Amino acid sequence: MEDNKPKYEVFVVNTAQYYTLHTKKFGMRKKWQAINPNEVLSIIPGTVLDIFVQTGQKVEEGQPLLKYEAMKMETTVDMPFAGIIKEILVAIGDRIKKDQVMILIEEE
Amino acid sequence: MSLKRNILDLRRRKKEAQQGGGEAAIGKQVAMGKKTARERIKAILDDNSFHEYDLFVEHTGKDFDMEKKVLHGDGVIIGTGTMYNQPVCIYAQDFTVAGGSLGLMHARKITKIMGLALKMRVPIIGINDSGGARIQEGVNSLAGYGEIFYRNTEASGVIPQLSVILGPCAGGAVYSPALTDFVFVVENISKMFITGPGVIKTVLGEEISMEELGGALVHSEITGNAHFYALSEDECFEQIKKLISFIPWNNTQKALRFPMQAPTFPVSIEDIVPSDPHYPYDIRDIIKAISDSSDFFEVMELFARNIVIGFGRIAGNTVGFVANQPMYLAGVLDCDSSDKAARFIRYCDAFNIPIVTLEDMPGYLPGVDQEHAGVIRHGAKLLYAYSEATVPKVTVIIRKAYGGGYIAMNSRHLGADFVYAWPTAEIAVMGPEGAANIVFRKEIDEAENPAEMRKQKIQEYKAKFANPFVAASKGYIDEVIEPLETRARLIHALEISENKVDKRPAKKHGIPPF
Numbered sequence: 001m002e003d004n005k006p007k008y009e010v011f012v013v014n015t016a017q018y019y020t021l022h023t024k025k026f027g028m029r030k031k032w033q034a035i036n037p038n039e040v041l042s043i044i045p046g047t048v049l050d051i052f053v054q055t056g057q058k059v060e061e062g063q064p065l066l067k068y069e070a071m072k073m074e075t076t077v078d079m080p081f082a083g084i085i086k087e088i089l090v091a092i093g094d095r096i097k098k099d100q101v102m103i104l105i106e107e108e
Numbered sequence: 109m110s111l112k113r114n115i116l117d118l119r120r121r122k123k124e125a126q127q128g129g130g131e132a133a134i135g136k137q138v139a140m141g142k143k144t145a146r147e148r149i150k151a152i153l154d155d156n157s158f159h160e161y162d163l164f165v166e167h168t169g170k171d172f173d174m175e176k177k178v179l180h181g182d183g184v185i186i187g188t189g190t191m192y193n194q195p196v197c198i199y200a201q202d203f204t205v206a207g208g209s210l211g212l213m214h215a216r217k218i219t220k221i222m223g224l225a226l227k228m229r230v231p232i233i234g235i236n237d238s239g240g241a242r243i244q245e246g247v248n249s250l251a252g253y254g255e256i257f258y259r260n261t262e263a264s265g266v267i268p269q270l271s272v273i274l275g276p277c278a279g280g281a282v283y284s285p286a287l288t289d290f291v292f293v294v295e296n297i298s299k300m301f302i303t304g305p306g307v308i309k310t311v312l313g314e315e316i317s318m319e320e321l322g323g324a325l326v327h328s329e330i331t332g333n334a335h336f337y338a339l340s341e342d343e344c345f346e347q348i349k350k351l352i353s354f355i356p357w358n359n360t361q362k363a364l365r366f367p368m369q370a371p372t373f374p375v376s377i378e379d380i381v382p383s384d385p386h387y388p389y390d391i392r393d394i395i396k397a398i399s400d401s402s403d404f405f406e407v408m409e410l411f412a413r414n415i416v417i418g419f420g421r422i423a424g425n426t427v428g429f430v431a432n433q434p435m436y437l438a439g440v441l442d443c444d445s446s447d448k449a450a451r452f453i454r455y456c457d458a459f460n461i462p463i464v465t466l467e468d469m470p471g472y473l474p475g476v477d478q479e480h481a482g483v484i485r486h487g488a489k490l491l492y493a494y495s496e497a498t499v500p501k502v503t504v505i506i507r508k509a510y511g512g513g514y515i516a517m518n519s520r521h522l523g524a525d526f527v528y529a530w531p532t533a534e535i536a537v538m539g540p541e542g543a544a545n546i547v548f549r550k551e552i553d554e555a556e557n558p559a560e561m562r563k564q565k566i567q568e569y570k571a572k573f574a575n576p577f578v579a580a581s582k583g584y585i586d587e588v589i590e591p592l593e594t595r596a597r598l599i600h601a602l603e604i605s606e607n608k609v610d611k612r613p614a615k616k617h618g619i620p621p622f
Contacts, residue, residue, distance in 0.1 A: 008387075008388065011437060011438045012474075013438060013440060013470040013471045013473075013474065013539070014470065014471055014510070014511075014538045014539050014541065014542035015539075015541045015542045015545060016386065016470060016539040016540075016541040016542060017386060018386050018387075018388070018434070018438035018470060019386060019387050019388060020388050020434060020435065020436060020437055020438040020439075021388070021435055021436050021437075022436075022437065023412070023413050023414065023436055023437060024329055024330070025329065025330055025412075025444070026437060028330075029475070029477045030477065032475075032476035032477060032480070044312070045312045045313045045314070071311055071312075072311075095313060097313075098312075
């Protein structure tokens with residue numbers, strides 16, 4: 001029985017180290033990342049229909065940034081706070097994934 | 109003479125209807141590696157015990173030229189038969205007839221046999237193999253699904269409900285199995301999902317195969333929708349027969365009693381657990397070492413493997429085992445394992461099956477994903493299920509019983525009838541490493557050699573608290589036992605608990621953290 005011992009992983013619970021196996025689902029979990037307020041993310045996958053701003057432009061809070069189509073619906077993404085457009089990372093017609101960074105913004 | 113003619117006419121009609129979708133469709137079914145609906149029923153029930161009803165039922169569709177079509181039995185076979193010479197109700201969707209699609213009369217046949225099963229207090233087995241709602245029948249087919257769900261809920265906790273997924277089961281159809289007690293799936297044959305790969309691709313641009321999205325393995329390992337995974341239909345039928353042998357026919361009865369058999373597990377129970385508490389072992393070996401014939405029938409083997417659930421027998425009577433599994437994720441509790449164990453405990457409680465809990469867990473799984481996935485409400489299910497259960501409840505603490513996990517794993521405080529601990533048990537608020545860091549923080553920080561001091565304090569804490577005797581001194585543990593005494597103690601505890609009465613306040617129902 002000792003010969004075919006599985007390869008254990010080190011697993012820490014309350015600072016104690018345990019030797020154990022991981023499950024497939026445990027391996028599939030996503031690492032949490034803090035939300036960066038300067039990234040404008042897509043909420044669901046879709047296609048970019050229109051972009052209303054340019055790099056370097058000063059934008060007011062609530063002003064529309066771009067429009068994209070997802071789930072057969074058009075969604076407009078607005079500026080969350082007054083600031084400047086730092087970089088536009090998508091182009092009209094691009095297919096975007098969920099949680100993709102579309103525009104980088106910055107507070108003035 | 110005319111009587112003979114009528115009989116021959118009946119035989120001809122029966123033969124024709126029993127052809128289902130006809131030879132070509134049956135050929136296709138077989139080519140997909142699937143058995144026909146009739147073969148499946150035959151394979152599950154005792155030989156020659158099947159009686160079919162509603163063979164001549166016709167569909168009521170009137171639109172899209174449906175009135176011109178003959179659909180034998182409307183795509184589903186219903187009837188009664190026996191398993192272990194005890195009556196059961198069964199239905200099987202027939203994919204060869206209009207893809208097993210569910211129309212109003214198809215659904216009415218299913219609800220008819222479900223109603224019969226409930227009235228007669230016998231198990232119902234449903235074999236699912238259907239393309240989904242019969243679009244031509246519109247809202248009538250939706251009505252059919254709704255009426256099935258209503259009866260599933262009505263029968264829940266009264267009679268055993270088994271769902272066998274032997275083909276596609278998509279859209280609304282998935283919710284009948286989800287409402288039943290046990291779901292069986294077979295590799296390459298079972299497919300379950302709400303929205304299929306086609307829709308997902310069109311709407312979200314995500315490409316995925318049917319097997320990856322909702323195949324047998326996915327539902328056994330990832331979603332937790334399925335309870336039993338088999339590589340072939342034949343293996344699946346054996347699993348059904350085995351499960352049926354462990355459970356009672358309804359909620360007023362006890363499971364079939366078998367003659368007591370000694371365990372046959374080749375390793376001594378004293379040699380299974382490593383002496384170093386940081387090393388794992390397979391908790392199923394302990395279950396086998398204390399069960400009759402070492403026969404353990406695991407439920408949801410591949411899902412949330414950090415907890416093990418399943419049926420075995422002790423002194424000939426069925427018990428439900430719930431056991432932390434140090435082999436996976438060190439046996440921690442998390443969202444999935446709490447959910448898995450809680451539902452099983454409620455099953456056992458509803459069907460008069462005593463619960464034996466084996467405990468060896470270091471705590472809850474740490475992580476943002478767990479907290480955000482709701483480990484608070486999922487973990488609470490376990491507390492609720494144990495506290496609510498009035499069947500005999502026995503706990504054996506093998507090794508670690510730390511913190512919230514100590515409480516959750518059927519502790520005395522949640523109403524355990526008997527709590528035993530092995531001398532290796534460590535019952536404490538947390539493991540010695542974590543506890544020493546907090547309790548002796550000042551001494552460790554101020555020491556000349558903090559690492560050395562920490563080691564020393566861990567030892568000190570270990571000696572004082574990492575044992576079963578503190579809990580035993582408060583009466584939280586009834587007895588500290590030697591591993592070899594475990595089976596005898598369980599036999600006695602279950603014998604004493606045979607006529608247990610535990611009355612709770614009258615209520616319509618509780619509000620568990622679903």
